[in-house]
Amino acid sequence: MIKPEKYQALGLTDSNYQKIEQILGREPSSTELAMFSVEWSEHCGYSSSKKYLKLFPQKGKYETLVGEDSGGIMVDDLAIIFKMESHNHPSQVEPKQGAATGVGGIIRDIFTAGARPIASLDSLRFGPLSDPYNRYLLHGVVDGIAFYGNCLGVPTVGGEVYFDESYSGNCLVNAMSIGICRKNQVARARATGIGNSIMYVGSSTGRDGIGGASILASAEFQEGEEKRPTVQIGDPFTEKCLIEATLEALSTGYIVGIKDMGAAGLTCSTSEMASAGGVGIEVDLNLVPRREEGMEPWEIMMSESQERMLVCVKAGHEKEINKIFEKWDLHGVVIGQVNNSGIVTIKDNDQIVAEMPAKALTEPEIFDLPYERPAYLDEVNKLDIKTIPVPKDLNEVLLKLLASPTIANKSWIYEQYDHMVQTNTCVLPGSDAAVLRIKGYEWAIAAATDCNSRYCYLNPYRGAQIAVAEAARNLVCSGADPAAVTDCLNFGNPNKPDRYYYFKNCVEGIVDACKFFQTAVVSGNVSFYNENPKGAINPTPTIGMIGILDSLDNRMTSYFKNEGDAIILLGETREEIGGSEYLKVIHDLVKGDAPELILEKEKNLHSMMLEAIKSGLINSAHDCSEGGLAVALSECCIANNDKKLGAQITELGVNIRADALLFGESQSRIIISCREQNASKIEELAQKLSVPCQIIGEVSGNRLKILNLIDLPLDEIEKNWRLNV
Amino acid sequence: MVVFPGSNCDQDCFHAVSKVVGQPTEYIWHKDTKLDHFDCLIIPGGFSYGDYLRTGAIARFSPIMKSVIDYANSGGLVIGICNGFQILLEAGLLPGAMLRNKNLHFICKYVTLKVENTNTPFTSKYQKGQIVRIPIAHNEGNYYIDEDGLKELRKNDQIIFRYHGENPNGAVDDIAGIINKKGNVLGMMPHPERSSEIELGSVDGRPVFESIVGWLGS
Numbered sequence: 001m002i003k004p005e006k007y008q009a010l011g012l013t014d015s016n017y018q019k020i021e022q023i024l025g026r027e028p029s030s031t032e033l034a035m036f037s038v039e040w041s042e043h044c045g046y047s048s049s050k051k052y053l054k055l056f057p058q059k060g061k062y063e064t065l066v067g068e069d070s071g072g073i074m075v076d077d078l079a080i081i082f083k084m085e086s087h088n089h090p091s092q093v094e095p096k097q098g099a100a101t102g103v104g105g106i107i108r109d110i111f112t113a114g115a116r117p118i119a120s121l122d123s124l125r126f127g128p129l130s131d132p133y134n135r136y137l138l139h140g141v142v143d144g145i146a147f148y149g150n151c152l153g154v155p156t157v158g159g160e161v162y163f164d165e166s167y168s169g170n171c172l173v174n175a176m177s178i179g180i181c182r183k184n185q186v187a188r189a190r191a192t193g194i195g196n197s198i199m200y201v202g203s204s205t206g207r208d209g210i211g212g213a214s215i216l217a218s219a220e221f222q223e224g225e226e227k228r229p230t231v232q233i234g235d236p237f238t239e240k241c242l243i244e245a246t247l248e249a250l251s252t253g254y255i256v257g258i259k260d261m262g263a264a265g266l267t268c269s270t271s272e273m274a275s276a277g278g279v280g281i282e283v284d285l286n287l288v289p290r291r292e293e294g295m296e297p298w299e300i301m302m303s304e305s306q307e308r309m310l311v312c313v314k315a316g317h318e319k320e321i322n323k324i325f326e327k328w329d330l331h332g333v334v335i336g337q338v339n340n341s342g343i344v345t346i347k348d349n350d351q352i353v354a355e356m357p358a359k360a361l362t363e364p365e366i367f368d369l370p371y372e373r374p375a376y377l378d379e380v381n382k383l384d385i386k387t388i389p390v391p392k393d394l395n396e397v398l399l400k401l402l403a404s405p406t407i408a409n410k411s412w413i414y415e416q417y418d419h420m421v422q423t424n425t426c427v428l429p430g431s432d433a434a435v436l437r438i439k440g441y442e443w444a445i446a447a448a449t450d451c452n453s454r455y456c457y458l459n460p461y462r463g464a465q466i467a468v469a470e471a472a473r474n475l476v477c478s479g480a481d482p483a484a485v486t487d488c489l490n491f492g493n494p495n496k497p498d499r500y501y502y503f504k505n506c507v508e509g510i511v512d513a514c515k516f517f518q519t520a521v522v523s524g525n526v527s528f529y530n531e532n533p534k535g536a537i538n539p540t541p542t543i544g545m546i547g548i549l550d551s552l553d554n555r556m557t558s559y560f561k562n563e564g565d566a567i568i569l570l571g572e573t574r575e576e577i578g579g580s581e582y583l584k585v586i587h588d589l590v591k592g593d594a595p596e597l598i599l600e601k602e603k604n605l606h607s608m609m610l611e612a613i614k615s616g617l618i619n620s621a622h623d624c625s626e627g628g629l630a631v632a633l634s635e636c637c638i639a640n641n642d643k644k645l646g647a648q649i650t651e652l653g654v655n656i657r658a659d660a661l662l663f664g665e666s667q668s669r670i671i672i673s674c675r676e677q678n679a680s681k682i683e684e685l686a687q688k689l690s691v692p693c694q695i696i697g698e699v700s701g702n703r704l705k706i707l708n709l710i711d712l713p714l715d716e717i718e719k720n721w722r723l724n725v
Numbered sequence: 726m727v728v729f730p731g732s733n734c735d736q737d738c739f740h741a742v743s744k745v746v747g748q749p750t751e752y753i754w755h756k757d758t759k760l761d762h763f764d765c766l767i768i769p770g771g772f773s774y775g776d777y778l779r780t781g782a783i784a785r786f787s788p789i790m791k792s793v794i795d796y797a798n799s800g801g802l803v804i805g806i807c808n809g810f811q812i813l814l815e816a817g818l819l820p821g822a823m824l825r826n827k828n829l830h831f832i833c834k835y836v837t838l839k840v841e842n843t844n845t846p847f848t849s850k851y852q853k854g855q856i857v858r859i860p861i862a863h864n865e866g867n868y869y870i871d872e873d874g875l876k877e878l879r880k881n882d883q884i885i886f887r888y889h890g891e892n893p894n895g896a897v898d899d900i901a902g903i904i905n906k907k908g909n910v911l912g913m914m915p916h917p918e919r920s921s922e923i924e925l926g927s928v929d930g931r932p933v934f935e936s937i938v939g940w941l942g943s
Contacts (some may be wrong), residue, residue: 150771151864153733189942241730328730399861411834418833418862420916421770423737426924435923439740543746 001028008409010037010211018123023360025437031346031354034298038211038264039271042528045364047293048494049526052507053544060520062483062548068189068276069260069524070109071511073484074685079183080445081115084123084176084488086527090231091173095140099173100234101306102500106177107154108260111243112309113455114250118422119436120149122159122175123449123488123542127168129405132289134163142235143570144206147414151236152243156417157425157434159449166453169532174488176544178447180438187250189259189278191312193340196256198270198281198336199318201245201325204236204291209265209304217284238307238330245328247307252629254317254401261308267361270309270336271344274472274620279314282345283336285353292470301346329402364688371504372497381458383578383592390659394630394709397586399720400636401627401663404585408723409639418657427555430639432623433478433547435555444555446480446547454540455594458579460502462594464509466667467604470625471545472517476606477621477670479554480547485514489522492536494528502539503528510541516599519545538574554613559621560647565619566679566700567636567647570605571669572692573629575656579624582663595667601691602668608689609670617678617691624669630662630710632671637704638718649697649706664689673699727768727793727809729755729848731782734770734806734918741918742767743853746934755787758790762939765802766793768809770862770916779867780823781811790816798824802846802937803910807863810902818904819912820878821870826863827895835927837890838901838915845904846940847911850932856889857917857929868896868903869909881906886913 005019010560020028020036042048058066062073066083072081087102105118110117122145128136138161149156154177175596191198209232211273232701249255259269264290274281285300294683295303313321318334325332343360346354367573391397401407414429424564427435433448452470456463472482484589487510514521549555553620578592612618624632624637629652638644652661674682677697707712728735735752743750760766774875775783784790790812797803797818805813813819826832835858840851851857854915870878875898878884886902894914900912917930 150831150833150864151775152735153771235775237731237772237777240733240772240775415834416831418831420860420862420919420925421733421737422921422923423740423919426926428926439744549788605861 001555002033004367004409005035007456009384011041012035012037015041019365024356025555029353030174031298031301032356035267035354035461038267038302038537039361040364044264046526047364048369048528050366051368052504053062055507055511056521057511057515060484060519061518064484064520064522065186066522067113067186068272070113071305071464073522074183075443076441077079077183077554078180079115079186080178080180080546081113082118082176082178082486082544082546083523083696084174084490085525085689086490087170087173087175088490088527088530090173091141093348094231095643096147097146097233099141099144102173102175103145103148104234104236104239104306105176105262107152108262109437110177110179111187111246111266112187112258112260113179114185115181117154117179117243118424119155119157119434119447120175120177121449121544123158123448123451124159124161125161125167125172125540125565127165128163131168134168136699142174142413142416142685148234148236149172152240153421155419155421155425157419157436158429158447161410161413162453164453164538166538169534170530172453172490172530172537174542176449176486180714183527187255187258188259189273191273191279191281192256192277193314194279194316194338194340196338197313197318198309199311199313199321199332200288200335201311201332202242202330203235203299203305204289204331205303205308206305207295207299207303208232208293210299210302232304232306236305241328241330244305245325245330249321249324253315253464253574254320256309256314257312261310264305265303265305265448271358271361273310273312274344279340280341280343280358281336282339284347286304286349287333289331289333289336295349297720306313312678354528369494369500370497371501373501374498380591382592383464386576388547388587388619391586391656394662395660395712397663398630398634398710398712399716401631402717402721404581406721407627407631409721410723412723417592426552427478427557430704431478431558433480435478437552442551444549444552446475446478446549448474449542450474451540451542452589453540454579456502456506456539456541458592459594460505460539461509462597464506464596465513466594467541467543468510468513468517469597469667471543472606472622473623473670475545475547476609477558477623479556479558480549481550481610482519482606484516485519485521485543485545487521487541489524490530490537490542491528492531499536503623505542506539513599517603535545539600556613556621558636559620559700560636560645560673561619563645564676564700565673566676566695567649567697568672568674568679568682569669569687569694569696570672570691571663572666573656573664575660575671576664576666578664580628580663582628582659595665598669604689604691605668605670608686608691610629612685618672618674620673622671624671626665627667628663630706633706634704634717636671636719637714638721644698644714646701646703647697648700651696654709662706726750727753727766727789728752729773729787730826730881731773731775732769732771732846734916738767738769738806738918745921745931746938748938753789758792759789760792760796763925766893767794768803768805768812770807770809772878773808773812780808781815784812785815793873794818796809796818800909804847806916807914809915811865813910813912816908818822819903820874822870823865824867824869825865826867832893833860834862836888836893838886841887842885845885845908847933847936849938859920860916860931861915862892863914864893866896867928868900870897878903886915887913888922908918
């Protein structure tokens with residue numbers, strides 16, 4: 001008789017356990033119990049989220065491919081595969097290894113699809129830097145990303161870093177990776193062909209990471225708990241060899257299916273490959289390469305040792321595959337076969353230690369969880385702007401905002417990442433989006449990540465839509481047409497109805513915005529249980545978006561180029577300060593509603609921008625986001641290290657409060673600069689596409705002057721803007 | 726193009742030499758040892774053997790390195806870029822050693838360099854004293870050599886590139902690249918292959934490859 005404590009320690013509930021007995025018609029073995037516990041965990045099984053994830057549009061303006069572990073779009077004869085994934089709890093517990101293995105895991109998802117990884121982006125969130133533990137986390141996470149990504153030779157080209165109290169005790173590390181391959185070379189994560197061999201390739205199996213998916217990722221942190229042993233340890237050198245060996249092996253044509261052993265290791269890869277292929281798999285654990293003595297079968301099945309893959313190989317070609325992995329000093333051994341039983345059979349020598357239907361493992365119960373609008377939201381959404389005094393010294397406000405770690409320049413971080421290796425990065429980090437060329441093609445890729453979680457906290461539906469709109473706007477400012485989306489949905493405990501309310505509404509916001517922009521959601525990841533003893537994190541549905549430039553020549557950067565150029569503001573500035581960085585930093589308030597967003601207006605702005613860029617009319621384009629117009633203008637002046645240019649803003653046209661004018665975060669606005677003679681053409685184009693457009697000043701001198709409100713030398717602006725950790 | 730497990734700039738250098746300057750190029754696996762038919766060896770950047778133990782310290786014992794040393798000793802052109810430079814130091818083909826960057830972080834960014842000596846097979850297409858923009862990307866680029874060694878380098882005009890303006894990593898005498906006494910082995914920390922095409926923001930690295938082509942053709 002299995003005691004409740006035993007399955008509960010593995011993260012299984014009483015009803016889970018009863019279901020398992022029902023499926024098997026008997027008591028499960030320890031190995032079976034362990035396998036169910038990881039496969040049915042929230043992290044692998046998506047029980048609490050599947051109902052809403054089904055709503056994401058899988059079709060958009062580009063042909064899509066939605067695979068088992070990742071997805072992508074087709075352009076020309078190429079597939080662009082991309083995905084974002086969280087590694088939050090491991091990073092909170094052990095920042096360097098947590099972040100490093102997060103990068104390693106997402107990159108494996110890309111090359112197991114047959115694609116060579118060409119770039120990574122990272123969206124990071126921490127508590128305030130005034131707390132030394134948060135500084136330790138930031139240092140550790142950046143160090144981990146650099147340690148792993150740099151060694152692999154995959155450039156880290158972009159991302160974002162936010163700071164907010166809600167992430168104290170539960171930081172977020174969302175890693176995104178992009179790869180490319182020929183359309184007809186996309187690999188699938190399934191086992192097919194009765195009699196084909198199941199091979200284990202890569203590094204050996206140890207006791208590291210046991211319970212990573214079920215214990216660490218699928219529960220809240222409790223105070224004083226020791227979870228370090230559940231974090232995996234990464235070896236980027238092995239992964240680099242694994243990338244080269246895997247791509248070489250895939251090019252032989254002898255591999256019919258391949259899956260990363262990431263979360264839940266051998267359990268996940270065997271059961272999901274069998275289930276996806278509609279077959280059975282029998283493996284012998286005795287053949288699994290191990291790095292530790294005396295491992296129990298359940299330990300081998302649950303280990304999350306890194307840099308390992310499971311491969312289904314055409315019978316008779318095992319030697320060729322083995323040879324390739326041996327060349328790279330990696331394991332490549334047959335551990336089992338495909339059969340037609342639909343059963344996953346795990347043997348240890350001659351003894352069967354687990355035997356259960358693959359589909360039962362991979363299709364856990366789907367929950368329809370209750371949700372409820374949090375009672376505090378009514379109060380939080382109330383903001384009487386009249387009670388907020390307009391500060392006297394607006395120069396000081398601007399300098400304070402520029403120094404706010406969320407807004408400040410992140411070169412201290414991205415200069416620790418190799419962002420140039422592979423020699424494709426044609427717009428370097430520090431602009432609105434990274435632009436990557438594809439050697440041999442005229443078109444190019446842009447990529448950005450975005451999410452303002454404060455907006456999502458105030459208004460989850462609109463906040464999530466803004467995340468989509470802003471990611472798209474960043475791409476458009478770089479000259480790219482927004483093409484498709486991956487997401488990483490970070491939320492609190494789904495069993496608490498107020499947390500689930502946020503999840504449901506954010507997903508619906510993304511669904512509607514993506515349908516509107518015709519940007520399919522091709523892949524993604526859900527991370528629940530992001531809580532600390534004080535409460536949940538801000539709802540954070542991070543959006544990763546890919547855009548396509550017809551021609552690399554259309555790439556655009558954010559900063560001013562020439563003295564004398566006209567500065568134009570596209571879009572409308574309203575009296576909105578709710579949820580702004582200004583309200584938080586200067587008045588210490590998180591109140592009001594997220595800024596208004598009208599998708600139609602946003603789309604018009606995108607069309608207009610892309611046409612203006614293609615016509616060669618503009619010299620720079622920068623999105624207005626956190627910190628509003630004044631911060632965006634500052635960045636236009638100083639973002640180019642080699643050439644800083646001042647600006648004189650003489651006309652802003654609207655009659656609203658000075659703080660809202662300068663620091664309000666009205667959506668759908670872009671600052672562009674152009675040759676003076678092109679300004680009227682831009683005005684015509686804007687009128688044609690119903691985009692509000694106004695010439696507001698010119699690029700000149702070495703100061704930023706905005707009406708009679710702001711007057712600062714660029715040196716002082718820059719000094720405040722450099723993030724100093 | 727010598728490839729060790731963990732090399733990661735091999736394909737970039739291959740692209741620069743084969744596509745940008747249009748020269749026939751081959752990859753050479755680190756277990757191969759026949760090098761006689763090559764005009765020039767490039768040891769590209771990366772993390773050979775994960776840079777475990779010490780950068781370049783394991784690669785130096787790879788089967789190919791004995792052949793590389795013989796090749797260099799018989800006058801063949803060898804250029805080591807970044808990790809390649811570190812390997813050449815470990816192999817004793819160039820004097821000195823690498824320490825960690827003075828800020829103890831990996832640094833990836835454009836730097837400005839001064840070309841100090843153009844009388845070499847690798848730099849003849851530059852102007853003496855030319856200021857160029859070429860990116861760096863390394864953890865251990867803080868070049869160190871003792872007083873006597875430095876005197877020797879200066880005396881023989883072996884310092885080829887110096888950091889100009891900011892010294893990013895703390896290297897002795899702002900050294901970014903050196904050549905051996907004989908003049909056929911160059912090591913440099915900056916990446917010329919990352920600055921050989923205008924799309925990437927700079928073409929200041931291309932003359933390194935063009936100089937080699939010119940020297941071999943003359």
